[in-house]
Amino acid sequence: MSSHSKDSSSANDTPRRRLSRDERLRQLLDVSWKLISDEGTDALTLGRLAEAAGVTKPVVYDHFGTRNGLLVALYQDFDIRQTAIMDAAIEASEATLAGKADAIAAAYVDCVLTQGREIPGVLAALDGSPELTSVKRQYQRAFIEKCQKILTPFAGHQGLSSASLWAMLGAADALSHAAVAGEIDEENARSELLATILAMIDRSL
The missing domain is CATH 1.10.10.60 (Homeodomain-like)
Structure with missing residues (x-):
């Protein structure tokens, strides 16, 4: 041989x-x-x-x-990546309101666009499931707490209200998914989310 x-x-x-x-x-x-x-x-x-x-x-x-268990794991996987991308962007951004707000807006939109049509499909498949409700609310609260910590130093003495932070998150989701669907372009989604964040800060002053 x-x-x-x-x-x-x-x-x-x-x-x-x-x-x-x-x-x-x-x-x-x-x-x-x-x-x-x-x-x-x-x-x-x-x-x-x-x-x-x-x-x-x-x-x-x-x-x-179960299949729902798999879909929840995919949503968690997406959120972990989104968090890592945002943390890196915020760490590298300028220590100004414009720098931090732009980092949040760009990272949020970029991450949803990177996942493309996959994550909306996962969310749609899990719509109404108790598993998703619990996990999604957990990650939403974590995102809001992160933004509150980053942006509060630029806000007025009363800080940022929970309502305004939830409104910002709603805008982030809507704009990002509109960009995925091709209803608006990526730059418009980012700039509008940035404007929403800056307006939230301005109202607190």
Whole structure:
């Protein structure tokens, strides 16, 4: 047998490394996002995910339990990335109101656009589910608290009201999803959200 054959046989006989639970979860989430992008949210089932990921159905069920569990995990994955992008943008921004407000506006819109049509599909599939209501509210509150901490130093002595912060979040969602749908362009979404944030600060003075 040639040395090349021996080398090939040896390489083929090498067992594949078993993924850790966290690595497997990452793989399943990545495959899920690709399936949604290629085939739409309706095509995403636990069985279809197992097939696309090359694993058995029990592996997928062990990670997510139900289809709603998978969709919630995708929403959490999206929010974690959104938070990381925003934190990096805010850290790199100028220590001025304009700098911080622009970083918030740009990062929010950019992250939703990066996920494209996938995240609206996930949210639509989960609409009305108690799982989404709980998780979404948790992340919304975290975002509002983050913005309040960043923007309060530029506000008046009474600070920023909860109502104004919730209104800002509503505008951020509406503008970002309008940009995804092509109703407005990315720059308009960013500039309008920036104007909304600056107006909120101005009202507090």
